[in-house]
Each structure stands twice: as C-alpha cells, then as structure tokens.
Amino acid sequence: MKQLLLSTFISNIELPNPKNFEEISEKIKKQKINVLENKIPKKEVDSVRPEIVQSWLRSKKCGLSYQIYNYPPVLDKKQFKQLLNEKDFFIKTTEKAITELEGILFNAGILLTDEKGVILKLSSELETHNNLTMLAPGSIWNEETIGTCAHGMCILFKRPIQLYGPEHYCGIFDSFSCSAAPIFNSEGNLEGTITISSPYIYNQSSHTLGLVTMLASIIQKEFQVSRKEELLNIALSQVNDAILVINKLGIISEINQNAEEMFKSIDTNLVGTSIYEILNDKLLINTVLETGKPIVNKNIEIRKLNKSFSCSIQLVKNNDNKFGYVVNLRPADYQEKKRQKTCGLSATYTFDRIIGDSKKLTQTKKMAKKFAHFNLNILLLGETGTGKELFAQAIHNEGRPDGPYVAINCAAIPSNLIESELFGYEAGSFTGAERGGKPGKIELANGGTLFLDEIGDMPLNLQAVLLRVLEDGKVMRLGGSEYIPVDFRLIAATNKNLLELAKNEQFREDLYYRIAAFQIKIPSLIHREADIFQLIDNFINFYSTTHAMKRPTLSKEAKYALLNYNWPGNVRQLKNTIFYAMCMSIDMETDPVILPEHLPEDILDYVNIPLIANDMLENELLPLSNDIELQDDKLTVKNIEENLIKKVLSDTNRVEDAAKVLGISKSTLYRKLKTYGLKEKRYDF
Structure with a gap:
C-alpha cells in the first residue's frame, strides 16, 4: 500500500503557484468579516463556496468569535478512555495506513476523529501546535465548538472537503490548509473522519484531497471487512x-x-x-x-x-x-433431540398422570396401555375436552419413549399450509419458503409418534397422500424428487363420526379403515362421576400452587351443583370452572369458600340446587381434602341425594315438610323414596 500512496503523492510535491494566494486570502478575510458583521448579504460573497459561508454564519450563531480562538471542550479521562474502548477496532484498523502515509508526508500531519469530531489520534507533526490550538486527543473539534473546519464540514456533509487558510472560521487558522474525507461502517453510518492538515497554506492541492479520499476509501474497506470477519468469528464461536x-x-x-x-x-x-x-x-x-x-x-x-x-x-x-x-x-443425535422439541408438545403425560379411578376410565387406560406396546396406528374417539391429547402422550411414552413426539391440530392450520406442515418442502418450492427447505411433521416424527388431532378436518386431497405414506413408509417433500423413509406410529383423534363422514364422501373410507382398526373411546365426564371430586382436588392443588392462591373449601351446595351438571365440555370445562370459582371466591379477610354463586351461570341455570334449611348447613363447609373418605366410597349424585332425603326426613318427620325443605313436590319425593327403597322404613307421615 505504501508504494500506491507514494505514487499518488508524487504529484502533490509540486506546490501550486503562490503569487495570487495573498491577494485571494485578503479578499476572503475581508468578505468573511463583512458578512459576519452584516455589512454585506451572503449572496455577495464570491470568494468561497456557498456552503462555507453558511458554515461561517452557523458558527456565529453558536456564539463563537472569528477573531479570538475558541478553545474546544475536552473529554475527561474517564470519558475519553470509554470512547477509545468503543473505537478501539476502528483506531487499530487505521494504524497501518496512517503510519505508512506519515512516512511520505512533508510539513503535514494526519488527524483521526470520530463521527462527532472528537480527536482520536494525531501525528507528531501536529502535536507541536497543541499549546496554541488545543489540538490534542480527547478535544472536541466541530463546527459548534471551534467553527468552520475541514473535518467539521466533512461530518456535516459526509463527503470529502478541502479548506484553505481564511476559509476556516477562526483567524488563528489563516495559514492552515486541510483536506478531510469521511469513513463509513458496513451499515453506511459515519464512523469517523481522516484529515491531512498542514500549517502552511501553500502545502496542499487538489491532489491532496484525492490522496486523503483514497486513504479513507482504503481504510473504510479494510474496516468493514475486518468488522464483518470479527462479527462472523463471534457468531461462529456462539x-x-x-x-x-x-x-x-x-x-x-x-x-x-x-x-x-x-x-x-x-x-x-x-x-x-x-x-x-x-x-x-x-x-x-x-x-x-x-x-x-x-x-x-x-x-x-x-x-x-x-x-x-x-x-x-x-x-x-x-x-x-x-x-x-x-x-x-x-x-x-442432535437432530433427534431437536425433533422432540419441535412443532408439537413434548410428551410429558404417562398413564399414571391421567387422573381417575372410575370403572370406565380404568378400562380405557388398560386398553390403551396394551395397544401402546404394538406397532400399530390408533384412533382416539371422544367428545371435546375428554383428554385425547393426554392419552396420545401416554401411549407414546409407553410404547416409543425414546423417539420424538410431534403433534399437529388439523383444524388449527389453514388448508393451504397444512400440506407443507405435514410433508415439508425443498428450497424454492414456493414464495416465502425457507432457504434450504424445511422438514415436515411426518419427517420430524421419524422413530417416534405423530399425533394428528381433529383428523376429520384434514382436506380430502391430503388424506390420499397420508394414506400413501402409511402404506409405503416413505414421504416426499413439496418440490422434492426423492422419497425419504419414515418410521412412525400414527395416533389420530377426532370428536366426529368418521364413518358417517366417509359415507357422505367427506372422509376417505380407505384411510378410515387404515387408522381405525384399533379404536379407543375416551369416556365423557358424565360417565365418570366417581372421578369428579378427585379431578377437582387436583385442579385446586394445581391453581393454588401455580398462582399462589389460598386453597379454598368447597360448600356442599357447590358440590351438589358440580355433581349434577352434565359437563358438555368434559374435563377441560371442569378445570376452567374450578379456576373461575377459585378466583370468584377470593376474600382478603377470610379463607376462601366456593359457594354456588361463585360458579359459572350456565351451571347454576342447569342445576336446581335444593333450598336446604340454614340450621342443617351449619358447620358443614368442609375442605375438599377432607372428602377423601367420600371419594374412596365412590360418592355419586345419587348417594348425595339419598343421604340428603334421609337427613331432611329425619329432621322433619313429615313428607310434606321435607318436600318443602327440599324444594320439590310431594309426588316427586314419594317417587324418590320408592327409588331408594326408603318406603320400607317407617316415617311419621
């Protein structure tokens, strides 16, 4: 680079003819004084460029004197040290070029500043002027602090510029000549400036401006490349x-x-x-x-x-x-570990975590556990909220615990995206496709389980492709030309009648028989009355812990309502109901008690809670954890109703009075007495 700079600088050693300089300088000085003292309008200044005149006027507005030197502010040691740390990479990038250029300059020096005009570094040739001008590292030189100067205007206009003698604002620089050029970073923002400065007005020409511009360009390229390399190395190390x-x-x-x-x-x-x-x-x-x-x-x-x-x-x-x-x-094994975390829920549930001991649920868990040990596709049937996803995870953890578990809801993904989600795509397959392509959910499930929830909502055209994948054990990405072998177990779930859909040509019959050979019917909550209190206890424990809430007690009226409700939303609805009731029962002064009025309106509208006498309810608010004995006895709605009728009859001794307390007619009470076999017992009617 030294040879290149030297060859460029050769033309600069032929100094310009100085015979007219003094005359021109005097004219510039005179016009500068006249325009600054408002003796002439700025348009009459014809000795310098208009942008210099504008800079003079801005300098005056900053309160600077053109007659007396305006000493620039200087950063304190702590501030300057911090700035040097921030600009360390920039300064080091310029060192080699500046050192080589210094060796060939005569009666001139080099000045390096940041984007605000703070001097970062200057050559020894310029240090001799420190006492006079405070030209020192850490001093802030720009238009606002010292007036019009070459690198100050370079910062403003972001282009190379050259100033001679009295073109500078302050008269102390009347003998100086300066050429400055900007240096930009890779984002296109100004990083700093470099200036060739000489205390001799005749020591620079247009070639000097070309030299400093070329030097800035060389430094800029080296700085940008070095910065990119540094960022790349940092990125690669991460x-x-x-x-x-x-x-x-x-x-x-x-x-x-x-x-x-x-x-x-x-x-x-x-x-x-x-x-x-x-x-x-x-x-x-x-x-x-x-x-x-x-x-x-x-x-x-x-x-x-x-x-x-x-x-x-x-x-x-x-x-x-x-x-x-x-x-x-x-x-x-990295990809396998990644797959287990990708695009679906991690399989956290096991059969032991599925709450409930009712007969139907126990039989269902036993069947699912048996099916899990065979390499076969499984169809989970059940109403919304029954826990089909929990069973899918439990089957996966029982049968393929070391493989990935990938879940996708066919009803939640737009029909135009589900194909790429399932089968993946190669690079450039469509607008917006990721560079390098992307594996689909089927490919990610290789070696594990693919759970397709709401499979009844899968588009018919994709059902045919899925059927082919299940039969051949191979998948092809969109835009691809090669089949990829896959080994996965399919667990599908639906709350629809797929066979009925197949008869109406809304679901492929061949796919139905492919996935429905092994079906598991998840029981609704209405058929799991014996599990309700156990589920409630679990949900209260969960919300008390996760939301730092006081554990509430559950009134018997609330229990009655919860047991008599039909739960169309099943376990999911029960869970949401308990959280709602816990929030509504919060009392800052007393321990919370869940009463009927704390339950959602749809439950209260559905269940007719008997009007039980107040004296019967005294001291009958029990914490839910005290109901373990009732849970072990498989307490049901019928048990509660029978016990309630016995208690009311025992207290009133008259069917008519008991019917009034229970809020039902005498004929209804007689029918219930017959249902529970209570007519054989002697009551004083």
Missing part, C-alpha cells in the same frame, strides 16, 4: 456446530472453535488439510459442487473420530462463480 470453510479445491481454509474441540484428538492441523481426508465421502462433497444443491442433516461417519455426525454442506458462490462451501457438523 453456535454449537463445528464449522469448516472449504475452498473449491477441497482444502480447509477456516474452522471455528467447536471444530477445533471436536477434532483435537487428531494430531493433524485441520487448516490446510483436504476435506476428503476428514469426511471420507468424496461423492457427497462433489455432489454439492456439481449440482449446487445443499446437503441438509445427512448422517455420516467420521472414521478418524469413530463417531457419527449429522452433516450439512452449503455451496458458497457469486452468480456462477463457485468459491467453495461450508460444512456444518453436529452430533448425530
């Missing part, structure tokens, strides 16, 4: 992959720290080594170079390490020029 940069001859030119760690057991220095010696798969690498198509997550074995890795190879090119490629290596 990723978990081992990254190898390969040139088109197959030689490793760069590696990151993870690659060093991965291959530290190999004595060979990776940089400069042929990639073919490492990967042992020349065909794989040449395929990328020849076709330009990337390799994504290809399982390979590196013999020197005696380990398997997931390998991705991306070609690096500019138009048709191929420069080489980048190789990413990660442990072979």
